Amino acid sequence: MANWQSIIREQLEKDREEAVALLQDWVRHPSVQGEEESIQESIAQKLASMGLDVDLWVMEGEELLKHPYFVSPREQFAGSPNVVGVWRGSGKGRSIILNGHVDVVPAGDRAQWSDDPFSGKVEAGKLFGRGATDMKGGNLSSLLAIQVLQKLGVKLKGDVIFQSVVEEESGGAGTLATILRGYKADAALIPEPTNMKIFPKQQGSMWFRLHVKGRSAHGGTRYEGVSAIEKCLQVVQAVGKLEKERNERLEDPLYAKLPIPIPINIGVIEGGKWPSSVADLVKLEGRMGVAPGERMDDAKAEMAAALKGLAEVDPWFAEHPVELEWYGARWVPGAVAEEHPLMEILQRQFEVVRGERAVVEASPWGTDGGLLTALADTPAIVVGPGVTQVAHYPDEFIVLDDVFDCAEIFALALIEWCGLDDTQSDSDK
Numbered sequence: 001m002a003n004w005q006s007i008i009r010e011q012l013e014k015d016r017e018e019a020v021a022l023l024q025d026w027v028r029h030p031s032v033q034g035e036e037e038s039i040q041e042s043i044a045q046k047l048a049s050m051g052l053d054v055d056l057w058v059m060e061g062e063e064l065l066k067h068p069y070f071v072s073p074r075e076q077f078a079g080s081p082n083v084v085g086v087w088r089g090s091g092k093g094r095s096i097i098l099n100g101h102v103d104v105v106p107a108g109d110r111a112q113w114s115d116d117p118f119s120g121k122v123e124a125g126k127l128f129g130r131g132a133t134d135m136k137g138g139n140l141s142s143l144l145a146i147q148v149l150q151k152l153g154v155k156l157k158g159d160v161i162f163q164s165v166v167e168e169e170s171g172g173a174g175t176l177a178t179i180l181r182g183y184k185a186d187a188a189l190i191p192e193p194t195n196m197k198i199f200p201k202q203q204g205s206m207w208f209r210l211h212v213k214g215r216s217a218h219g220g221t222r223y224e225g226v227s228a229i230e231k232c233l234q235v236v237q238a239v240g241k242l243e244k245e246r247n248e249r250l251e252d253p254l255y256a257k258l259p260i261p262i263p264i265n266i267g268v269i270e271g272g273k274w275p276s277s278v279a280d281l282v283k284l285e286g287r288m289g290v291a292p293g294e295r296m297d298d299a300k301a302e303m304a305a306a307l308k309g310l311a312e313v314d315p316w317f318a319e320h321p322v323e324l325e326w327y328g329a330r331w332v333p334g335a336v337a338e339e340h341p342l343m344e345i346l347q348r349q350f351e352v353v354r355g356e357r358a359v360v361e362a363s364p365w366g367t368d369g370g371l372l373t374a375l376a377d378t379p380a381i382v383v384g385p386g387v388t389q390v391a392h393y394p395d396e397f398i399v400l401d402d403v404f405d406c407a408e409i410f411a412l413a414l415i416e417w418c419g420l421d422d423t424q425s426d427s428d429k
Contacts, residue, residue, distance in 0.1 A: 004412060004415060005353065005408070005412060006151075006287065007152060008135050008148055008152065008264075008276055008408055008412065009353075009408055011148050011151055011152060012144065012148055012404050012407060012408060013404075014311040015148070015151075015386060016404065018143055019056040019140060019403075019404075020122060020127065020400060022046075022135060022140065023120070023127055023137060023140045023403070024120035024122070024127065025042070025120070025128065026042075026043075026102075026131070026136045026140070027118060027119075027120040027129035027130070027131055027132050028038055028118050028129070028135055028381075029042070029108075029118075030100075030104075030117075030118045030130070030155075030192050031102050031103055031104055031131065032103065032105070032106050033074075033080070033103055033166075033167075033169065033170065034074075034079050034080055035079060035080075036080045036081070036085060036102050036103055036166045037079045037080065037081060039102050039267065040056065040080075040081045040083045040102060040164060040166070041056070041081075043083050043102070043164045044083045044085070045057045046143070047068045047083070047085030047349065048085075048142075048161060049305060050085070050087075050146065050147060050150060051087075051150070052085035052086055052087050052090065052146075052162065053085065053086040053416055054083070054084070054085050055082075055083070055084040055085075055086075055181070056082070056083050056286075057081060057082055057162060057166075057181075057299055058077050058078060058080070058081045058082075058178040059077045059079065059080075059081075059082060059166075059173065059174070063171050064173070064176065064180055065254070067176060067180070069172070069176055069332065069375060070173055070176060071168060071170065071173065071328070071329055071330045071373060072170050072173045072227060074075050074329065074370055076084055077166070077167075077173075079351060080103070080167070080174075081166070081214075082163075082164070082165050082166060082174050082177055082178060082283065083163075083164040083165075083185070084162065084163050084164075084178060084181075084183055085161075085162040085164075086148055086159055086160070086161050086162075086185075087150075087156075087159065087161075087162070088159055088400060089155075089156045089157045089158040089159045089160070089418055089419075089421075090155060090156070090157050090422075090423075091157060092157050092419075093156060093157020093158030093159075093418045093419040094157075094158045094187070094246070094417055094418055094419065095158045095159040095160070095186050095187075096139055096158065096159075096160055096161070096185050096186065096187050096189065096219070096342075096414065096417055096418060096420070097159065097161045097163055097183065097184075097185040097187070097188035097189070097372065097380075098142035098145070098146075098161065098162050098188070098189050098191070098377060098410070099163040099175060099178075099188055099189070099190050099369070099380070100135050100136075100138055100139035100142060100163065100165070100166075100190070100191055101135060101139075101165050101166065101167070101168030101169070101174065101175075101368065102131075102136065102139065102164055102165070102166060102171070102335065103166045103167060103168060103169050103170075103174075104130050104131035104136075105130070105134075105168070105169055105392050106130075107130050107211075108394065109394070111393075113394045113395055114128075114394075114395055115128060116128060116129075117130045117228065117394075117396075120132075121270065122400070125399060125401060126397040126398065126399055126400065127397060127400055127421075128395060128397045129396065129397075130396055131385035131396070132191045132386075132396055132397055132398040133241030133355040133385075133387055133390055133391050133396050133397065133398045134192070134193055134386065134391035134392065135193060135384065135386060135391075136383050137191075137193075137386050137398035137403045138191025138193065138384035138385055138386055138400075138403075139164060139191065140403055140407070141191050141371070141384060141403050141404075141406035141407040141409075141410060141412060142162060142189070142191055143162065143206040144403075144404070144407035144410075144411075145407050145408075145410035145411040145413075145414055146160055146162060146414075147408065148411050149411055149414060149415070150320075153388075154415065154420070155420070155421035155423070156414060156415070156418040156419060156420065157418055157420070157421055157422075158186070158417070159185070159418075159420060159421035160183055160414060160418065161183055163175070163178055163183065165177075165178060165190060165368065168328050168367070168368050169329075170329055171328075171329040171330050171331060172330075172331060172332070172368045172370075172371050174368075175356055175368035175371050175372065176375070177189045179371065179372070179375055179376045183327065183376075184376045184378050185376075185378050186378070186417075187251070187340075187342045187378060187379050187380070187381070188369065188372045188373075188378045188379065188380040188381070189210070189342075189374075189380070189381055189382075189383065189413075190367050190369040190380055190381070190382045190383075190384070191382075191383065191384030191385065191386075191410075192363075192382050192384050192386070192389060193365050193384055193385065193386025193391050194349075194363070194382055194383050194384050194386070195386070195387060195388055196297055196358075196359075196383065196384070196385060196402055196405070196406065197358070197359040197360070197361050197383065198343070198347065198350070198358050198359070198360045198361075198381065198382075198383045199340065199360075199361060199363040199381065199382040199383060200254070200335065200336040200337070200340065200343055200360065200362075200363060200381055201252070201254055201292040201333075201334070201336070201362040201363065201364070201370055202292060202334050202335075202362065202363035202365070202366060202367055202369055202370060202382055203261070203262050203289045203290060203291060203292060203333055203364065203365065203366060203372055204289070204290035204291075204294075204296060204330070204332050204333030204334075204366050205287050205288060205289050205290060205329075205330070205331050205365070205366045206286075206287070206288055206290065206296060206299075206300075206326060206327065206329070206330040206331075207287055207326070207327055207328035207329050208253065208282040208285070208286055208288055208303065208324060208326055208327070209283065209284070209285050209325040209326075209327055210235060210283070210285075210286075210307070210322050210323065210324060210325075211281065211282075211283055211322065211323035211325070212228050212231050212232050212235050212271075212281070212282045212283075212284065212322055213228055213231075213280065213281060213320040213322075213323075214226040214228030214229070214230075214231055214279055214280045214281065214282070214320075214345055215243050215278070215280055215281075216228050216277055216278050216280040217277070217278040218276065218277065218278075219275065219276035219278065220276070222278050223307065223357075223359075224278075225280070226276030226278070226316060226347055227278050227279055228271055228279045228282040229271055229272060229279045229282055231282075231314075231317075231402060232269070232271070232282050232284065233318065234286075234313060234314060235284065235307070235310065235322055236266060238306050238307065238309065238310055238357075239264055239266065239303075239306065240264075241306070242264065242302060242303065242306040243260070243262075243263060243264040243371070246262060246264075246299075246302065247260055247261055247262060247406045250262060250291055250401055252291075252292070252316075252362060253337075253417060254360065254361050254362035255355075255361075255362045257361065258361075258362075258364055259278060261289070261291070261362070261364070262289030262290065262291050263287075264286060264287070264288050264289065264303075265286050265287045266284050266285070266286040266323065267285060267286055267287065268272070268283070268284065268285035268286070269282065269283070269284050269285075270283045271283060276348055283349040284406065285388065288303060288334045288376065289419065291333060291402060292333045292334060292335035292362065293333065293335050296330070296332070300326060303324060304324055306371055307322045307324055308321065308348055310322065310351030317410075322423040331365075331366025331367065331368075331370055332366070332370035332371050332373075332374050332383065333366070333370050333374075333413050334367075334369050334370035334371075334372070334373035334374060334380055335373070336373065336380065337379055338360065339429075340379060340381075341417075341418055342379070342381060343360075343381060343408065345413050345416045345417055346381065346383060346409065346413055347360070349409045349412040349413050349416070350409055351408050352412065353405055353408045353412070354405060354409075357424070363382055367380075367382050368380075368381050371379070380407065381408075383409075385399065385402035385403045385405070385406045386398050386402070386408055387399065412420035
């Protein structure tokens with residue numbers, strides 16, 4: 001295997017300039033939701049040129065739209081195709097999915113960017129642009145892992161399934177569509193930006209909306225009314241108390257370094273219609289974290305119980321209970337045993353490539369890996385290049401050395417996981 005590591009690194013270095021140019025091209029596609037077609041067609045062409053069996057399609061149909069795991073703000077996906085490329089093995093080997101998304105969040109205020117958000121500028125070993133870290137750099141690592149093995153004449157026993165999906169930022173409809181289309185494997189790698197840490201577990205999350213009621217009155221006699229804004233203070237406190245209780249009972253050592261492993265965040269507050277009126281309705285919207293191994297329905301029930309308990313604190317809530325609504329995005333939690341064979345392979349090859357032990361933690365956010373693990377019986381591990389702290393931020397960037405290190409680790413892992421074809425002799429190396 002040491003020989004493979006040496007020649008893989010040498011080939012990746014030969015291909016570096018071309019690979020960086022490809023990542024620049026990908027970043028220059030502003031693939032926000034609904035505008036992923038151009039990059040997906042480009043990726044499909046690249047996969048076809050590599051000899052993979054390519055499947056390019058636009059998601060549709062009742063099976064997807066009515067599926068209990070389907071979440072999206074839209075039901076029409078024109079302009080947002082999925083792409084899957086399969087590198088067929090010779091047979092009798094373990095298969096693997098390399099899954100990544102091309103949809104990116106909007107650039108936001110361009111004045112906060114030093115350059116055009118989709119510039120793909122390379123400076124000081126970093127490539128800048130929206131989507132560089134989240135997660136086109138990781139997608140390139142996956143593609144390079146396949147390409148470098150092909151260039152070296154490697155033949156694997158197991159299939160390698162490269163997936164370039166849409167809709168991850170909205171809850172995973174793209175990956176759900178690949179599962180419904182029949183794509184499953186013995187394991188999966190998700191190269192989300194983990195700072196090269198290995199995440200066998202990932203929290204899930206779901207969005208909620210709360211309607212807090214009051215009673216309107218003139219501001220000059222506000223004591224005649226009941227302020228929904230003031231009642232919100234109690235609601236926020238109840239949610240905070242629930243968050244504290246849920247995290248105190250979480251004893252998973254992989255979350256030990258996170259101050260709040262499964263947060264409940266309130267991100268939107270809207271209420272009141274007139275400065276001289278007592279607000280009679282306030283809307284709160286937020287995100288609830290779900291622990292690996294926890295049922296999402298159980299987390300929902302805890303939130304409902306916490307809000308119902310407000311009636312014991314303030315009689316107002318007995319007559320005017322907070323309305324709880326689950327809506328919008330949702331990411332399924334996932335967990336793979338730390339003793340899983342692919343975990344052992346990844347840690348071993350990480351140490352070969354980086355010369356140090358890998359950091360193994362749990363993900364503080366959700367990915368499409370939860371869907372693969374829960375629905376496709378495909379254990380998914382999250383590990384990839386990219387700086388977590390700059391995902392979704394202005395001046396997003398990725399460290400290029402990490403992209404190539406990840407590709408090297410993945411290539412070595414593919415050899416060990418999928419198995420070398422029996423007909424390939426040592427002389428082929």
